Amino acid sequence: MADNEAAVLAAAKKLPLDERAAHKTWKVRSELFDDVKDACAKAFSSEDPILHQAGAEGGGGPLFAKGLGDANLNVQDTSIEALCAWLAKADVQQASRLASSVCSAISAKSLKARPFTVAKAAEACYLLVELEQQESVVESAIKASGDKVPKVAVAALDILKNAVSLFGTKVVDPKPIIRALPTVYGSANAQVRDKAKEISVELASYLGLAVVAGALFEKMPAAMKKDVEAAIAELPPGKRAPERWTRREQEERAVAAGQPEAMDVDDEAEPGLVAAEAAEEVDEGVDAYEYATPVDILGPLQKEVLTIVDDRVAFWDCFESKKWNVRKAALDRLRDAARATRLAEGDYGAVVRELKKVLAKDANITCATAAAEVAGALGSGLRSGFSSAAKSLCPNLLERLKEKNIMMSRAAEDTLRTLGTHCYSLLDVAEDLVAAMEHKNPKVRLETGKLVTAMVEGCPKPIALRALKESLPAALGKLASDADAGVREAAQAGLAAFAVRGGSLAAIEKVLEKLDDGKRKKVEELPASKGSSPRPGAGKSLGGAAIKAAQPAPARRQPAAAGAPPSARSAPGGGRDEEASAGPRLGPEEALERFAELVGADTGKSGR
Incomplete structure (x- = not known):
């Protein structure tokens, strides 16, 4: 029996890789990936033939996807090891060809396997991120985070957490992760919820509390929100720096580290300095608006009835009231609603008309101040969607700068600056x-x-x-x-x-x-x-x-003739007489x- 098995293995070594991957004997399939791993370990670069052979499409699809999806656990183990060895030597173009199929196989099979396989699968994902295939990694991990088996969901979330932690949010796009987290917050499994909290904290370490608070806090259960806030408060101060870099970044850092310092000549940076600046680029800040979910305020306000002292007044009717406190209550409610980080687009024409009317005609300074604050909040929350309205409000806000009331003039000034930043x-x-x-x-x-x-x-x-x-x-x-x-x-x-x-x-x-x-x-x-x-x-x-x-080009200065009067001599910086003699000038x-x-x-x- 042993001799027959040895003969089968020896005969199989002569077959093409895709035929060995489809062989009915599991040991043949397992030995194939051992051979691929050894060959990749000996390769000097991505140009080695084994990188092309193992990464090419076979008769039944990519070689590694077959191994990762194999029914035999031993084959799964050897294939994930071979994949890691291959990714360590592959280039970006080679990795892009199989990233989607490999990530799908990892989510479907590897995360359900033994702990060793799960750990190796995670490392394969990080190597794919190094090779700029983070989009496929994040997409497949998010899909696996909704698996009915808790250990699979936990493993997928752990990959997302570590990818963000290791590479940072400049490499790993946080937007799809932020969109997916609210679903995970409601998981019945405590370990899954804990991983979701950890991801939230990792995002805050890079993006800041404001982004996480604006995009996620409202979607968290109260107890989870309290835990996340406490964990974020314990983060070390300052900007979070990545611990791992993509291959491109590694090359840039290597060039920057090996480049001697050069003189800055004629205001032009040397290539080495450019590379150093690129490698050490500092994040200038994150705009929470980019990550926030748009909030609809028009629908709820349409149906809202405000209670002012003993009166109950429909929201839109408040603006027609002769009582300043009723108008002020409606503006305050509108301002509070508009302070959402990002507002859903809609027909704000009626709102703008009321704001213009208050800014132009309302004699009550507190109402006019509130109207200016509302305009600023709408501009911040709608950005380009508020451009036309912002331009129409500009003259009224400029006119309000004359007010002696410091609260009014400051509100108008702040709003004009906000609109100038975001709207026009x-x-x-x-x-x-x-x-x-x-x-x-x-x-x-x-x-x-x-x-x-x-x-x-x-x-x-x-x-x-x-x-x-x-x-x-x-x-x-x-x-x-x-x-x-x-x-x-x-x-x-x-x-x-x-x-x-x-x-x-x-x-x-x-x-x-x-x-x-x-x-x-x-x-x-x-x-x-x-x-x-x-x-x-x-x-x-x-x-x-x-x-x-x-x-x-400036004309070369000529020395004045001996005995020439002072007016004929060149003054420092050049004078009008010198300019006139310098030739054509624009x-x-x-x-x-x-x-x-x-x-x-x-x-x-x-x-x-």
């Missing part, structure tokens, strides 16, 4: 801002100047200076000579912000020409005092090369046009 661009409301900067009330002029400066500095993309040069910078130029000192300072700061974002003082040269020497000098000095230095021919924010190309208009062409800042793409 400078170009969208340029006319309203210019009108406000010409307002007879100095407080409106002051706060509008500050608002424009903040929007310019916070704009995530280059501003279309060609579209704005005749409006906002010109209006700021007029304000720079305002009788009010605070207004003048705000206007000068706004002009400096435009110069920094434009990358060159040429962007506002036409405005600067109309200022006296003292004010012009102040504008030119402001960027340097804040750590920026816009100058003709240099622009960090939009790329030095593009700005340099927009300016003519004027402010031409330089600005050239600059706009180079950076592609057209009207249709501004501020978006």
Whole structure:
């Protein structure tokens, strides 16, 4: 019998891999994967023939999927070991061909097998994440988390938890996990619920409490929420760093570690420094909005009846009441509802009409303050879906900046900044801002100047200076000579912000020409005092090369002849006489046009 078995095994070694994987004798199938594991261990790179042979499609599907789905437990064990050895040498392209089939087999079979197989299956999943196949891993693990067998669900959730913990949320997309967790929170099995809590804590360690609270706390049972909050409170302070990296990241880190420090020449980073920056990139913050589930507030409010003192009034009828406290109660209720992290889109036309009416006509400051706060909450929760409404509310909010009541003016200012961040661009409301900067009330002029400066500095993309040069910078130029000192300072700061974002003082040269020497000098000095230095021919924010190309090369300075009068000598930084002799020079208009062409800042793409 033993001799016959040996003969069968010896004969099988001569067969193609897919035929050995389909052999009726389990030892032949098991020996196949032992051979694959040994061959992969000896391979030097992904170009070794065994990587192609074992990863290719056979007659009955991918080789590893057959082994993982085998009825014999020994074959399952050897196949998962062989898969790990193969993944250790494979490249991204090779892994992408079998990721889906392998992950499906792991969820269907491997997680139901012996502890050794489950552990190896988890490691195979992490190797797949290294090879950038995290989407298949997460999808199959989420599917297995709903298995009726608790140990399978626990194993799948453990893979999700460790994948997030090891690689972080920049590699492993948390959104599908967040969407799947509420179902797991309601599991009848305590171990499954505990794993769901652990995943929630891991997500919070990377994304922050605000994201997890906004996206998941409302869907947790009260006791679970308390446990998760306590666990999050015990997390160490600071940003969580991944413990494991994808192959691409490993290569970047290796290059960065082996690259000697280089001098920064002519504002251009060396390749090694770029790699180091990419490898050590710091997460600038996570927007909870991206992970939150949209909340419908219009439906519930439509049916709601408010109790104010002894009166019961339907929500929408409150806005028509002559009693300020009734109107205020409706606005407070609307504001509280709108403060959800993310709001479901819908027809907010009636809401906007009521807000405009209150902001424009309501003499009660507390009602107007509440209306401004509602507008800010809606803008934060709807983002681009509130764009049109936000633009229509802008003039009313700007007008409210004149109020002496600090709560009212602060609410209007905060809301304008929120809407400028999430709902519209400078170009969208340029006319309203210019009108406000010409307002007879100095407080409106002051706060509008500050608002424009903040929007310019916070704009995530280059501003279309060609579209704005005749409006906002010109209006700021007029304000720079305002009788009010605070207004003048705000206007000068706004002009400096435009110069920094434009990358060159040429962007506002036409405005600067109309200022006296003292004010012009102040504008030119402001960027340097804040750590920026816009100058003709240099622009960090939009790329030095593009700005340099927009300016003519400076002429080489010639020494003045002996005995020449002082006016003929070259002053530090160059004077008008020197400029006149330096050859062709672009004027402010031409330089600005050239600059706009180079950076592609057209009207249709501004501020978006």
